[in-house]
Amino acid sequence: MTISLPNALPTTRPTGCPFDPPAELGRLRETEPVARMRYPDGHLGWVVTGHALARQILADPRFSSRGELRHVPIDVDRFKGKALPPVPRGMFIQMDPPEHTHYRRLLTGQFTVRRMNQLIPRIEQIAEEHLDAMARKGPPAELVHDYALAIPSLVICELLGVPYAERAVFHERTKLMLNLERGDEEVMAAFGEIMAYLGELIERKRAEPADDLLSGLVTGGELDHEELVSFALLLLTAGHETTANMLALGAFALLENPDQLKAFTGDPELVEPAVEELLRYLTITHFGLQRIALEDVEIAGIAIAKGECLQLHTPAANRDPAKFPHPDQLDLGRHASGHLAFGHGVHQCLGQQLARVEMRIGYRKLFQRFPTLRLAVPADEVPMRTKMGIYGVHSLPVTWES
Amino acid sequence: MRVEVDTDRCCGAGMCALTAPAVFDQDEQAGTVLLLTPEPVASEFAAVREAAQLCPAAAITVEESS
Numbered sequence: 001m002t003i004s005l006p007n008a009l010p011t012t013r014p015t016g017c018p019f020d021p022p023a024e025l026g027r028l029r030e031t032e033p034v035a036r037m038r039y040p041d042g043h044l045g046w047v048v049t050g051h052a053l054a055r056q057i058l059a060d061p062r063f064s065s066r067g068e069l070r071h072v073p074i075d076v077d078r079f080k081g082k083a084l085p086p087v088p089r090g091m092f093i094q095m096d097p098p099e100h101t102h103y104r105r106l107l108t109g110q111f112t113v114r115r116m117n118q119l120i121p122r123i124e125q126i127a128e129e130h131l132d133a134m135a136r137k138g139p140p141a142e143l144v145h146d147y148a149l150a151i152p153s154l155v156i157c158e159l160l161g162v163p164y165a166e167r168a169v170f171h172e173r174t175k176l177m178l179n180l181e182r183g184d185e186e187v188m189a190a191f192g193e194i195m196a197y198l199g200e201l202i203e204r205k206r207a208e209p210a211d212d213l214l215s216g217l218v219t220g221g222e223l224d225h226e227e228l229v230s231f232a233l234l235l236l237t238a239g240h241e242t243t244a245n246m247l248a249l250g251a252f253a254l255l256e257n258p259d260q261l262k263a264f265t266g267d268p269e270l271v272e273p274a275v276e277e278l279l280r281y282l283t284i285t286h287f288g289l290q291r292i293a294l295e296d297v298e299i300a301g302i303a304i305a306k307g308e309c310l311q312l313h314t315p316a317a318n319r320d321p322a323k324f325p326h327p328d329q330l331d332l333g334r335h336a337s338g339h340l341a342f343g344h345g346v347h348q349c350l351g352q353q354l355a356r357v358e359m360r361i362g363y364r365k366l367f368q369r370f371p372t373l374r375l376a377v378p379a380d381e382v383p384m385r386t387k388m389g390i391y392g393v394h395s396l397p398v399t400w401e402s
Numbered sequence: 403m404r405v406e407v408d409t410d411r412c413c414g415a416g417m418c419a420l421t422a423p424a425v426f427d428q429d430e431q432a433g434t435v436l437l438l439t440p441e442p443v444a445s446e447f448a449a450v451r452e453a454a455q456l457c458p459a460a461a462i463t464v465e466e467s468s
């Protein structure tokens with residue numbers, strides 16, 4: 001048997017193409033869309049790079065999301081020689097139905113298309129306030145700090161009922177937790193601090209419930225303390241790092257594709273397809289998603305044994321030419337629906353409609369307000385997040401004619 | 403065309419309400435799919451097919467009448 005990836009999942013992006021997935025994975029998709037991969041802990045599993053196959057596996061209940069069955073796909077000191085910690089109760093992204101269904105159902109009503117559309121005026125206001133502040137200070141600006149991280153953080157804080165003034169606690173800790181180069185002790189300490197903060201926040205909500213999502217969950221009485229903390233952690237971390245990186249990386253991608261940017265600013269109708277295309281093209285889940293076979297399964301003529309892990313590389317799958325012609329071109333006019341940027345199957349991102357609204361407003365307002373926006377450093381000096389679970393830029397220095 | 407939805411399977415991702423809002427909505431409380439019209443007009447067919455295809459939980463079935 002040939003092992004196509006003998007060590008681990010590659011994470012480095014091709015030189016000069018910061019938006020493209022690792023080149024090895026693109027090549028693998030052409031020859032072997034389901035390939036053998038040796039995980040760093042010795043586990044012999046798989047990597048899937050084809051779009052149709054990844055989608056099929058994500059929708060198939062014979063493949064599990066259970067955290068305790070996983071194997072870490074990337075070669076990182078922090079995970080070496082250690083068993084994965086048990087999954088906390090309520091951490092439903094690492095659970096299967098029916099537990100997953102039970103937990104997720106407590107939230108689905110909060111994230112409907114209609115509810116998210118009701119947030120539009122408030123999100124527009126938040127975006128405008130930050131752009132005003134950028135304009136007042138004058139060029140240059142650092143787009144991650146001044147805009148991209150601020151919008152989703154404020155929105156998720158308001159939605160959950162987390163005091164925005166306390167954001168430093170979770171901004172810094174989640175960033176550290178997502179950083180693969182940090183040591184285990186440091187990460188566990190940050191995790192402990194975040195959990196302590198959230199535990200205390202939930203106690204505050206219990207004492208003084210307000211009109212927010214966390215208060216609703218606390219007073220709803222369906223979740224105990226441990227489950228509430230898991231929910232708060234999930235929503236808070238999923239709600240800011242992801243959209244923030246889409247906003248900043250998307251702005252970078254548009255600046256690097258001036259013809260696309262011109263089309264975008266010239267045509268208000270393009271906002272919705274543009275967001276889908278940026279989601280497809282950038283797919284910021286750096287390593288993709290993981291599933292584990294619960295039984296022996298045959299996929300595309302290949303026998304997958306019970307217990308084997310499959311790394312579904314969604315960034316590579318979203319560049320599958322069989323699904324998206326000329327996949328390596330950013331083409332805002334294309335119909336990119338069906339991409340896997342939010343996953344697929346019962347775990348498909350719960351906050352995706354919120355993310356869409358934030359991105360539509362975020363990109364539109366930014367380029368409306370600063371039509372001459374450009375990078376303030378050469379593109380190859382923009383620090384990329386290659387060592388983070390969520391891909392993007394660490395910072396994006398920009399400038400404009402004032 | 404006849405459309406059916408299975409609210410037990412639905413995971414509330416909202417792709418249906420986003421893609422074919424004339425045919426699908428989401429329950430205010432539960433967030434699960436609401437079928438507004440089981441027999442949509444012809445101008446909605448393409449959007450309904452796409453919604454069924456996009457639904458991550460395969461909760462929408464479309465029966466095309468000949």
Ligand code: SF4
Nearest residue numbers: 412413415416418457
């Ligand atoms: S797309 Fe499917 S899972 Fe999502 S709300 Fe509609 S029916 Fe439910």
